[in-house]
Amino acid sequence: MNSAAPRTGEGTIGKALDVLDLVAAQERPVRFSELLALSPHPKATLYRLVQNLTHLGMLRYDVDRQTYAPGLRLVSLAHAAWRQSSLAPIARPHIDSLSQALGETVHLAQLDGGQVLYVDKRNAADPIEMFSQAGKVGPGYCTGVGKAMLAHLPDEALDTALAQQAWFAHTAHTHTHPGTLRTELAEVRAEGVAYDREEHEPGIICVAAPILSETGRAIGALSVTTSTSRKSLDDLARLAPHLKSTAHDIAAAAANWQFPSQ
């Protein structure tokens, strides 16, 4: 059960983007027939779609291997997107000093279609490799940053966001139902920080604070991530104030240099 296409819209453009997503989702170059199997479109349609995308530089075709991979044109487009639509450029100095001060990995994320999109990451001195990198997406319902942002969503938006979650039990601690998550979100809202208690990856915990706009909307979140072998949840709780104040600083910086409401 792949997480149903939530954004799949009508129109040719939507179909084209679905194909792009599909290619990107496989973590390696794919053959036409693989795509065909995964795609709802008939052969000829998919063929033209893929061919168009290739000519447009959005896909790269390897003649020898007969495989398709996401094209580099995307990278240059994303550059613009990252600079304009992400908090990263504004937040960078702040997360830099935060990670410096704490000696732990700091993530900056934003909500995109109910999913968490990591837009920047500052690695601690010794890089423990884990699931995350700028551009990577993660689930909203079982990550610290995800919950921090969901907690500050207007009711209606929260409903749609929750409907977009996979509710897959990554670990024994994962919320698998909107109900239980909702009650935690109330807590998060009250406390101002969210915790990931090994809900996504075993052994990985984090504290996250939302970055709130003047109107109280979450425009992003940042988190300090660590492993249970290094720190306990109580340790993280002690970092919360520091985290909150950094989040506040970023919010202020974002407000100054004009920023979107959603």
Place this chain on the structure above:
Amino acid sequence: MNSAAPRTGEGTIGKALDVLDLVAAQERPVRFSELLALSPHPKATLYRLVQNLTHLGMLRYDVDRQTYAPGLRLVSLAHAAWRQSSLAPIARPHIDSLSQALGETVHLAQLDGGQVLYVDKRNAADPIEMFSQAGKVGPGYCTGVGKAMLAHLPDEALDTALAQQAWFAHTAHTHTHPGTLRTELAEVRAEGVAYDREEHEPGIICVAAPILSETGRAIGALSVTTSTSRKSLDDLARLAPHLKSTAHDIAAAAANWQFPSQ
């Protein structure tokens, strides 16, 4: 004189991408009317296009300011593209140690539609920067990496690539004609490295070496960039062997873990 749309293809998808490019090209959120002025499409058409893209998450609409900016969905797509289609993941350790050894800034670039696309950068001072610089595009005809790659292009591909250049005289040293560049490219091919002799920015010079596949095709290039105030061209020439050997190492690494021909 914006550098004419070289890749502008037919089809609805092409149009949609043109719009994306347009939005990305402005370095700030744009209003509908601005786009309208820049776009060849009639009002209604552009409107639907923009609206579709917004619903698909490729553009972000700011209700208050009534402006459009590239959407974050691009960032996640690009992440996949960067990991699969760029040399960056493979080359990172090599450019790391190169920049470490030389204490200078190292760039990794690939050719995309005649333009140079920087896919990674290792700054002497600061550590990891993802899209901050990666994703940026530059001209092919007046950068070190550009010339290094152009020099190893098959004839036909070179012709089309040269046709896509702007030939704008950024400085007094810039090639403004295919002819003079072609003779330099022969030199570059013979020597194995290309120099940027303040052709793009005054005071900025670099040495670049192509990363060649087994078939002799340039799959990328890397460069050491510095300023005339820090180093001379002769200094850079002394770094060339080191640069070449790193380029060779990367090529080998790329060949091992299978890689595209073009």
Place this chain on the structure above:
DNA sequence: GTGGATGTTCCACATAGTGAAACCGAATTC
């Protein structure tokens, strides 16, 4: 050879996108 995979092309059909023009509403001007 025959069978069964691939990837590519054809073509009648209608869906999906087009764009001139009308419409709306807010900010300006008279």
Place this chain on the structure above:
DNA sequence: GAATTCGGTTTCACTATGTGGAACATCCAC
């Protein structure tokens, strides 16, 4: 406070564009 302008949005007849079933072409493997 009616009239004008200027953004942005909607309508609708038209047809260009994309659709997809099916036939075709290759390339193996047996």
